[in-house]
Amino acid sequence: MGSYVPSTEAERREMLKAIGLTDYRELYRDVPEKMYLDEPLNIPEGMSELEVSNAISAMAAKNKVFKTVLRGAGAYDHYIPSIVKYIPTKEEFLTAYTPYQAEMSQGVLQSIFEYQTMICELTGMDVSNASVYDGATAAGEAAAMCRDRKRRVTLVSGASHPDTINTVRTYCYGTGDEMRIVPMKDGKTDMAALREMLTEDVASVYIQQPSFFGQLEDATAIGEMVHAAGAMYIMGCNPIALAIMKTPKDCGADIAVGEGQPLGMPLSYGGPYLGFMATLTKHMRKLPGRIVGQTTDSKGDTAYVLSLQAREQHIRREKASSNICSNQALCAFTAGLYMATMGPDGMAEAANQCMAKAHYLAAKLCEIPGVILKYKGDFFHEFVTEMPRQDEVLKALEDADILGGLPVEGGIMWCATEKVTKAQLDKAIEVVKEVLA
Secondary structure (H helix, E strand, O other), rough: OOOOOOHHHHHHHHHHOOOOOHHHHHHOOOOOOOHHHOOOOOOOOOOHHHHHHHHHHHHOOOOOOOOOEEEOOOOOOOOOOOHHHHHHOHHHHHHHOOOOOHOHHHHHHHHHHHHHHHHHHHOOOOOEOOOOOOHHHHHHHHHHHHHOOOOOOOEEEOOOOOHHHHHHHHHHHHHHOEEEOOOOOOEEEOOOHHHOOOOOOOEEEEEEOOOOOEOOOHHHHHHHHHHHHHEEEEEEEEEOOOHHHOOOOOOOOOEEEOOOOOOOOOOOOOOOOOOOEOOHHHHHOOOOEEEEEEEEOOOOOOEEEEEEEOOOOOOOOHHOOOOOOOOHHHHHHHHHHHHHHHHHHHHHHHHHHHHHHHHHHHHHHOOOOOOOOOOOOOOEEOOOOOOOOOOHHHHHHHOOEEOOOEOOOOEEEEEEEOOOOHHHHHHHHHHHHHHOO
């Protein structure tokens, strides 16, 4: 394959001429010159299998795996039942590709259908797609769903995850649309500012529930305000919190999106994860990616098919609102397996333990002189504290095999999940107390 040439030099010249270019490098004119590779890469000679194994093991040994994790900010250290780790590694799932031929892919299709069904139950929405790349991508895709000829502006709460804000901004830049940031107040969306910013050109409003700083938004009131202005309402959700909170649909959301990592995926130093997307029936045909449906075959038996497959790279590319043509099938299968294993009661128990342990940690930390809560509103399992000597505190925690909270503007953002024990929390509290004593 290394010597395979898909086209001749003459054919390439003809294609360049058809698009008004003279050299293929003009295709990359937006890329800075300093990024061009004008000389071959300095790649060393190949290694044997044993040498590769030793090199990879040496690199892996540099990773630090903390016994206690008190940090979240979008990726959370939840307990994963052993069956959720085991089944997705079976080769029929691990090596499966896109289910184009339904008759050959019934198992994969059913797994996606079950995932979609559970996402709909979790969000209260009518229809879910088969997932997209991650939660930030899902937010960008949702914003694209909402735009029309007259409404091209997307409002994003400043209390959302910074990565999500940047991803939506990139989407808007690519389509020539505008994103505006709604100011934050007390760790949440500034309601007064949002009301002023809901002009006639606003297509949608995205908020995160809970906010990036862990605060619980008044999601229902925001939904009423957004709809009164004629815009669409997008909620970015924590799937574990949804087990005990009002569903996005009950809050008036048109689209529910979020990061699916808490649903059975390990932290894994940043991925792969998946973005879930669900919406109301009336918006179904704007949903990017693919949707698996249930039907019957010629014998009357249950069967599964790709009911909706936008595949914008095949048709209507110039009118497409999305170029998402794939999904995170293995991660979606893992998420579905996690939800099925935990069940509604198990997920609610995990959510309640997250909330209880986070509130315990917050209360005990605030008993230490100099430590106060930065935001006073209700929170789920993340909160921000102001404290002196933050760097010393985090270093002392690290020395005690504890990953402390994330440094943010004005303080440290802590997180507790059901996985951390009371003894681990008490140990962390004692470390903080000793440093600040």
